[in-house]
Amino acid sequence: MSEQGFDAKKWLDAWQTVQKQVYGAWAGAARGDGSAQQANEGHSWWNGLRQQPSVPQAEAAERFLEGTGHWLGFMQSVLQSLAQGQDANWPWSGFPSSAPPQWGHFQASLPGAMPPWFGGEAIEAAKKLFAPFAAGQGGGPASADSLWQMPAFGYTREQQERAQRFAQAWQRYQEALHAYNALMLDSAQAGLRRFESKLEAHAEPGREVKSLRALYDLFIDAAEEAYAETALSDEFRKIYGALVNAQMRVRQLSQDEVARATGALGMPTRTEVDAAHAKLADLRRRVARLEDQASAGAQSQDPRSRAAGIPKASATQERGLQRPPRPANSRKRTKANVAGKAASPSKRASQSSFAERLAQAQAHKNHKPTRRPGGRS
Amino acid sequence: MRALKLDPAETLREITRTLEKLAAGTQVLRNLGDVQYGVTPKEEVWRDGKTVLYRYRGERSPTAKVPILVVYALVNRPYMVDLQEDRSIVRNLLAQGEDVYIIDWGYPDGSDRYLTLDDYLQWIRRCTEQINRRHGLEAVNLLGICQGGALSLCFAALYPERVRNLITMVTPVDFHTPDNMLSHWTRELDADLLVDTLGNVPGDLMNWCYLTLKPYRLNFQKYLGLVDILDNPQEVENFLRMEKWIFDSPDQAGEAFRQFIRDFYQGNKLIKGGLVIGGSEVNLKRIQMPVLNIYAEQDHLVPPASSRALRHVIGTDDYTEIAFKGGHIGIYVSSRSQREVPPAIHRWLAQRV
Numbered sequence: 001m002s003e004q005g006f007d008a009k010k011w012l013d014a015w016q017t018v019q020k021q022v023y024g025a026w027a028g029a030a031r032g033d034g035s036a037q038q039a040n041e042g043h044s045w046w047n048g049l050r051q052q053p054s055v056p057q058a059e060a061a062e063r064f065l066e067g068t069g070h071w072l073g074f075m076q077s078v079l080q081s082l083a084q085g086q087d088a089n090w091p092w093s094g095f096p097s098s099a100p101p102q103w104g105h106f107q108a109s110l111p112g113a114m115p116p117w118f119g120g121e122a123i124e125a126a127k128k129l130f131a132p133f134a135a136g137q138g139g140g141p142a143s144a145d146s147l148w149q150m151p152a153f154g155y156t157r158e159q160q161e162r163a164q165r166f167a168q169a170w171q172r173y174q175e176a177l178h179a180y181n182a183l184m185l186d187s188a189q190a191g192l193r194r195f196e197s198k199l200e201a202h203a204e205p206g207r208e209v210k211s212l213r214a215l216y217d218l219f220i221d222a223a224e225e226a227y228a229e230t231a232l233s234d235e236f237r238k239i240y241g242a243l244v245n246a247q248m249r250v251r252q253l254s255q256d257e258v259a260r261a262t263g264a265l266g267m268p269t270r271t272e273v274d275a276a277h278a279k280l281a282d283l284r285r286r287v288a289r290l291e292d293q294a295s296a297g298a299q300s301q302d303p304r305s306r307a308a309g310i311p312k313a314s315a316t317q318e319r320g321l322q323r324p325p326r327p328a329n330s331r332k333r334t335k336a337n338v339a340g341k342a343a344s345p346s347k348r349a350s351q352s353s354f355a356e357r358l359a360q361a362q363a364h365k366n367h368k369p370t371r372r373p374g375g376r377s
Numbered sequence: 378m379r380a381l382k383l384d385p386a387e388t389l390r391e392i393t394r395t396l397e398k399l400a401a402g403t404q405v406l407r408n409l410g411d412v413q414y415g416v417t418p419k420e421e422v423w424r425d426g427k428t429v430l431y432r433y434r435g436e437r438s439p440t441a442k443v444p445i446l447v448v449y450a451l452v453n454r455p456y457m458v459d460l461q462e463d464r465s466i467v468r469n470l471l472a473q474g475e476d477v478y479i480i481d482w483g484y485p486d487g488s489d490r491y492l493t494l495d496d497y498l499q500w501i502r503r504c505t506e507q508i509n510r511r512h513g514l515e516a517v518n519l520l521g522i523c524q525g526g527a528l529s530l531c532f533a534a535l536y537p538e539r540v541r542n543l544i545t546m547v548t549p550v551d552f553h554t555p556d557n558m559l560s561h562w563t564r565e566l567d568a569d570l571l572v573d574t575l576g577n578v579p580g581d582l583m584n585w586c587y588l589t590l591k592p593y594r595l596n597f598q599k600y601l602g603l604v605d606i607l608d609n610p611q612e613v614e615n616f617l618r619m620e621k622w623i624f625d626s627p628d629q630a631g632e633a634f635r636q637f638i639r640d641f642y643q644g645n646k647l648i649k650g651g652l653v654i655g656g657s658e659v660n661l662k663r664i665q666m667p668v669l670n671i672y673a674e675q676d677h678l679v680p681p682a683s684s685r686a687l688r689h690v691i692g693t694d695d696y697t698e699i700a701f702k703g704g705h706i707g708i709y710v711s712s713r714s715q716r717e718v719p720p721a722i723h724r725w726l727a728q729r730v
Contacts, residue, residue, distance in 0.1 A: 199380040199381070200380065201380075202380040203380045207380075208380055208381065208382035209380055209381050209382065209383075210382050210383065210384065210387070211383070211387070211388070211391055212383065212388060212391055212392070213391065213601075215381065215383075216598075216601070217598070220593045220594060220597070220598045223593045224591055224592075224593050224594055227591075227592060227593065228558070228591075231558055231561070231562070231589075231590075232555075232556070232558060232561055236561075236562075237561055237562065237564055237565055238565055240562050240565070241562075241564065241565020241566050241567075242565065244566055244571070245565075245566065245567045245570060245571075248567070248570045248571050248574045248575070249570065249574075251574050251575075252570070252573070252574040255574065270576075273487065274490065274576070277487060277488050277489075277490050277491055278490075278491045280488055280491075281488075281489075281490075281491035281492060281496075282491075284426070285496070285499075288425070288499065288503075292503070295506070
């Protein structure tokens with residue numbers, strides 16, 4: 001390198017300076033404060049950016065920073081490798097297996113664990129509670145498991161049991177997360193091996209990789225291929241499913257605790273709101289059916305239909321009664337409706353409100369079919 | 378290994394060019410206002426809660442006698458079919474003389490948590506009734522896109538008399554093809570636990586799933602591509618418009634999501650049978666109207682094999698299939714799509730007046 005006049009160390013330093021300036025400018029753009037010249041040290045710009053109120057283009061700038069940051073990290077890895085190996089032959093050989101530690105940092109920024117779809121004080125408390133076990137001070141997971149299964153006593157036994165259930169769920173979640181991250185790490189390593197293979201394929205004269213961008217694109221291709229292979233495996237399917245289910249279990253239990261706490265303060269709980277929403281949905285359907293019936297009656301006298309010479313749709317057609325018959329097992333109640341204490345769709349269909357009965361009676365009087373639209377008589 | 382042949386001077390220029398573009402990009406972004414989308418004028422025809430039926434207005438009156446009703450997916454916003462002037466399936470259909478309506482499902486909130494798939498089908502039914510009344514018809518042409526295609530198939534099977542011709546675009550039919558990554562991921566999910574816990578499923582969660590289908594390309598490489606166009610405000614605006622659409626994802630009504638995951642993704646009941654919506658069994662053999670099925674050859678969300686399965690499960694003898702050279706997004710917005718898809722739909726419909 002040096003014999004070709006390329007002082008990688010010098011350029012690396014210069015590049016890092018410029019990179020900070022550029023990131024400072026982008027962070028300013030994302031905040032919308034116009035301070036394009038503002039330079040930030042380290043990655044404090046990132047936290048600052050995230051804490052700012054949303055402004056137009058901020059989200060795009062944030063994503064852009066993330067994406068280009070990935071590439072800049074890639075470039076930095078390569079340049080630092082060059083800087084450390086100035087006496088080595090140019091072009092640099094043995095990449096990526098001889099890559100320096102910086103490459104590892106770059107790898108660490110790659111997709112890993114999914115974000116947990118829960119949060120709040122309960123989770124922070126759980127993290128503190130389980131920290132000793134995570135650090136090995138509590139006797140490990142087996143010891144924790146036995147602790148969570150101990151019988152509860154006394155006035156607070158119900159609370160103790162709920163706390164134990166939450167603790168178990170949290171532990172299952174940590175285990176699932178660990179399995180997921182381990183699989184992702186395997187996938188990332190497989191991606192590196194593929195990357196190496198792809199580079200080997202470019203070793204023939206005339207096929208060499210001649211730009212950092214081309215090198216990066218090759219890396220992305222390799223990483224995606226390895227990831228796809230992992231993501232379509234049966235192992236991933238099981239681990240992914242277990243992780244999502246474990247997350248939901250933790251969230252559900254923490255929501256239960258929040259509901260108890262807010263309920264004790266006299267605030268409406270989610271269960272109550274859900275029940276109201278279920279009733280609202282039911283009412284909407286009933287109103288819609290009434291509107292359908294009223295509309296069908298109006299259309300039977302619609303002069304435009306007659307003027308256009310269009311045969312009037314039979315009441316059966318108008319109300320969608322060409323729908324196939326309901327299967328025998330369709331009266332099974334849905335879990336949601338059981339939870340919300342609302343009538344299931346099929347059960348609902350067998351009920352009839354006053355308004356519906358009135359409409360049916362009117363229809364009967366007019367010698368019209370009395371079945372509701374959609375074939376749900 | 379001699380695979381790398383990085384010329385130091387050229388490498389430095391490459392880095393410098395990138396950083397210069399990044400620096401200049403701050404100005405470009407700052408000078409761009411809010412991106413506009415949904416360019417074709419449209420009028421509200423009917424509304425029920427958050428669901429709105431619109432009719433698009435072209436530059437000339439439609440010549441087609443039977444309108445097209447576009448049924449879009451629940452998981453994204455429908456303005457993708459009319460994103461911008463030179464990327465609008467709608468605009469090009471109107472230019473062909475078609476009369477185009479579209480259903481906008483809106484953004485479900487907590488009060489919509491108990492909406493079922495049947496509720497959505499009933500909205501489609503009411504929209505067809507509105508159109509029929511306005512035009513003195515008994516049936517419309519239905520254009521179902523992506524998940525909206527699956528809903529359209531269910532609707533056409535349950536209400537065949539209301540669909541004159543059925544067009545499906547990038548529509549999943551067989552949810553268990555080996556290359557269907559999304560479906561693969563859902564198999565072990567406890568859909569009941571998920572919906573009972575979350576209620577409505579957040580749009581951000583859906584987006585996370587889509588991004589992780591190709592995490593390296595969609596989280597990193599795509600934005601590096603933006604560097605190449607940073608000095609072109611028009612291109613940046615196009616990019617941001619697409620970005621807006623991608624992340625402008627409505628939350629999913631809990632009950633409808635539960636059923637879609639359980640019966641479509643996990644049970645594959647659309648083709649295996651046993652799918653019950655609103656108390657009635659969906660039998661695709663009842664689809665005996667003409668069907669045009671358009672799929673994308675490089676679709677990573679709805680694999681081609683998943684769409685092509687339609688041929689074998691419907692009852693019609695008049696089935697046409699078109700393969701589009703592109704991906705799931707390109708079929709709406711690529712210039713090839715604008716050239717090929719609307720004319721193909723128009724020609725196919727014109728032969729079935």
